[in-house]
Amino acid sequence: MFNKIIKRSHRKSAKSEFSEISADRHRPAEVIVNHASRTATNPSTPKSDAHNISSPAAAPLPISGVIEMLPPLREVAVPEQPNLFLRKIKMCCVLCDFSSTLKMIREKEIKRQALYEIVDIIQSGWFKFSELMQEELIRMVSVNIFRCLPPASHESRGTGSADPEEDDTYLDPSWPHLQIVYEILLRYIVSSETDTRVAKRYVDHIFVLKLIDLFDSEDPREREYLKAILHRIYGKFMVHRPFIRKAINNIFYRFIFETERYNGIAELLEILGSIINGFALPMKEEHKLFLVRALVPLHKTKSIATYHQQLSYCITQFVEKDYRLADPVIKGLLKYWPVVNCQKEVLFLGELEEVLEATMSAEFQSCMVPLFRQIGRCLNSPNFQVAERALYLWNNEHIVNLIAQNRKVILPVIIEALEKNMKGHWNQAVHGLTANVWKMFMEMDGELFEECHMRCLEKAARAAELEEQRELTWKKLEAVAAQAVRDGMVLVN
16 A cells, blocks of 8 residues: 555656646746757857847756556557557656666667657557647657767867867767657658647747757767758748748857857758758848858858858859859958968869859959959969869859950959969979960950060069169178178177
């Protein structure tokens, strides 16, 4: 009798704890941010929603309970299936210890089987979910995936900064369960049975914010699932679209101007590439500001190689949708052009070619002088890859047409760099490509080319004359100093 009373009281306490947590998830004053090794505040919170967050972020508390073997849903009577389904969901809220493969072996397998059964039920649409089922399902997902991420690899090594490309790939030991939980969430979002009007009560702004925060996970498998899920949420829940864009925007700001460390930038840019592709025309001012203030400054970071392909795609999508954006994009590239990083320069030149392909004559004319001054510096780069990539711009027919239309301005800017390469670049391939460009300009406008070439030679002659005069002046000074020493004069500084 005593044991029955104890068990009953335990069930009541667990039930009351559960009801308190369920009620709390609707309070906008408590937002969960999941980085134990990062700052306590959530950088991805849009300013417009900052007033909704008053308490420090914390991970959800693990649910205390017992993982027990429950019968399969298909083996029980139909009226009992909803209650059994809820029991399975509550059981899956219990977190297993993955610190050792020898711990909780039986419990891990029972929970794994229960999670797979939930996946099968959602996919098959076996029975329609009630609101309570959906709430419990999202709560179970939240308990499992919203957790404190382990310290970043560079932090655990005690180094302030590191190259992300050199870091060892981290694989979360709890992935056997996490993967199935992510699969449950993905199938719930994409299911045709999921009513958006009901689901948005549980997949709310707080849930989405915590989901975006998980993109900093070092496990690439988790980031792939997050990318698919967030993309589906953006497509299905129109009410969340501005919020998601603002949250991603703020992550970029913090990455660019504060940390320069974030694991999920490439995945977030992949999502944005699809979003930008769907922008309606004429483009909103909000989207143009996002391009100028967030996307273009992403070129300044040292780790751009890890996400440049996705970034370049986003930038090109903007220019293809509105060719007038080519001018601020090209000027932004010139602003953040690398000085000593040759690999980064090659990436910039490749992106520049893609942008110029979508550039019209008016926008090209507004930035062509500083643009070709920079291209001229690239032509004379001692790194042959940079010089070669810059010369490949003349293989693009659209760019050649733009240059031909504005040759009277561009040729005087670029001719010195071509002359310098022709006289003595160490790389034979660069020398040969320069000769091709030289010939192209001669065929384009022979008279203009000869005129510019003569000016270039005259300028070089004047420079040589000035250098000779400078050397003569120094020689005279040296002779005066030597005479003073011979005469025993004391020179006062």
